[in-house]
Amino acid sequence: MPHDHHDHLSPSGHPFRPDDDHPLTYWQQMEIAIREILIEKGVTTAAEINAQIDAMDARSPANGAAVVARAWTDPTFRDDLMRDAGAASASMGFDIGPMKLIAVKNTADVHNVIVCTLCSCYPRNLLGLPPDWYKSRAYRSRTVKEPRKVLAEFGVDLPDHVTVRVHDSTADMRYIVVPVRPGGTDGWSADQLAALVTRDSMIGTGLPKAPEAIAQTPR
């Protein structure tokens, strides 16, 4: 039968995204209503809302990776970043607004990890929107209590001699982890290094990629 089992497939034969595949919800009705009322009352415009969505979509961990790679290659910038991460990232075009941003630097002996136990505060200007797990009860609850076990679930097993520092973000103060520059990258440009910097390495739940993990382009 041609129509059997096709309820969950789009015309192209792919499954619909679950989030978009259910009837209009009460909360979606509320969002539409608020948006229309705000536009009618002149608080905002449809164009302004679209521009804000575009601006948020454009923010990705590539922003943070560019900042980290520059810190790895430019000692003056690194010092600026450690002194005032908000100003240093704004100087690269990644404005954080009125919030305070603090960079925490990993070393051979110290590993930093960030969390927001109270809600979901995250360095959006450098990493985009937080992943779902960052907002989960499990991550928020456990990271400050048993960070090594949490890190192990992400595949990060740290030697006992490494100190783990957990930083609890607030609405007004965000953190970004500057991971350790991988060995075997002498002479690499900031652009090449940025390809090694993962989102999770800047949250602290991951490490940068190894240089052999990416194909080298001729220099």
Place this chain on the structure above:
Amino acid sequence: MTHSPNGYDGRRWHDMGGDAAGPIPTEQHDFSLWEKRVDALMVIASSKGHFTVDGLRRVLEDMSPESFETMTYYERWIASVNQNLIESGVYTTAELAARMSDIAARGATYGEASHE
């Protein structure tokens, strides 16, 4: 849930740092358009002074622990944005109710109900 009514330890439900919990979930969903719009409305309305991030947080934290389990992240956000905008006098509950009723009559899906 460690903050039972009988064993109140001075913390509210959202103050969950240090609680026992299960494995870190690995599922990830792509943000849908309506979720991005909620995010944008929060940023725009707060940047124009209609409420603050603390106002957003206050309403989120006043929700019950059950809301954390039964509502999605942006469902909680739109509820909080709404409460804050009503409190600051941008519109009334009656205006909202009338508009939501209009919207419900437009169609059964988000796309049908949302005038583009």
